[in-house]
Amino acid sequence: MSDILRNIGLFIGLLLLQVMILNKINFLGYANPMLYMLFILVFPLKKERGLFLVLSFILGLFVDFFLDSGGINASASLLIAYIRLPVLKGLLNKTDVDFAVFKITKLPFLKLLSFIAIMVFVHHLAIFSLEYFSFKAILTILSRTILTSFFTIILIIFSLLLMTNQK
Numbered sequence: 001m002s003d004i005l006r007n008i009g010l011f012i013g014l015l016l017l018q019v020m021i022l023n024k025i026n027f028l029g030y031a032n033p034m035l036y037m038l039f040i041l042v043f044p045l046k047k048e049r050g051l052f053l054v055l056s057f058i059l060g061l062f063v064d065f066f067l068d069s070g071g072i073n074a075s076a077s078l079l080i081a082y083i084r085l086p087v088l089k090g091l092l093n094k095t096d097v098d099f100a101v102f103k104i105t106k107l108p109f110l111k112l113l114s115f116i117a118i119m120v121f122v123h124h125l126a127i128f129s130l131e132y133f134s135f136k137a138i139l140t141i142l143s144r145t146i147l148t149s150f151f152t153i154i155l156i157i158f159s160l161l162l163m164t165n166q167k
Contacts, residue, residue, distance in 0.1 A: 007043065011059060014039050019066040031147040033155045034073075036063055037123055040081050041116065041156070042163075045088075045102045056081035069131070076126035080119050087118055105164045116156055120149045 018036040026032055040056050060077030064070065088102075091111055104112065124145045132141050 003044065007039075010042070011039055011055065015059060015062050018063055023067060027151055028147065030144060031151050033148065033151045034120075034124070034127075035152065035155050035159065036060075036073075037077065037080065037120065037152070038156050038159055040077060040084065041119060042104050042160075045085065049085075053078060053081050072127050072130040075130065076123045079126050080123045083122065084119065087115060091115055091118075105160055112160075113153075113157070116153055117149070120152050120156070121145065124149045124152070 014036045018034065022033050022035055036059060039059055043052055043055070056077045057074050060074035061071070063073040063077075067073065091114055092107075104115070107115065125141070128141045128144045128148075
């Protein structure tokens with residue numbers, strides 16, 4: 001029961017933080033950290049996959065609603081929710097993890113950083129590709145993806161440190 005309440009609190013807390021504070025931040029004019037995706041990264045693997053995909057989509061849809069962004073956050077969130085397990089399996093050996101009791105915060109730092117970087121980069125590339133939707137804007141898409149990913153990764157790492165230090 002406490003896991004359910006913690007996940008509900010994390011979902012609502014990250015959503016409110018994103019739409020009320022983080023969406024108003026623009027580093028260097030156009031890099032906006034997207035911390036809400038932390039929910040997708042830390043959601044327990046042992047939970048029902050269908051529920052996880054629906055929750056990820058709904059989280060992105062709420063962000064889209066507040067940003068008036070037409071579904072790009074929902075599609076990017078669903079994409080990373082779908083590829084999360086294959087990415088983890090690709091980064092980790094079977095001896096590294098028992099997926100039934102797996103927690104992202106227990107990963108070695110380099111594997112954790114690799115996992116977060118891959119997921120953030122894919123998420124942001126999907127968002128900016130859908131936002132610009134043109135090959136003419138490929139340099140803008142890549143620069144925004146890299147810059148926004150950098151700030152989002154830093155924010156996620158600090159958030160994970162805060163989450164593990166509170167326990």
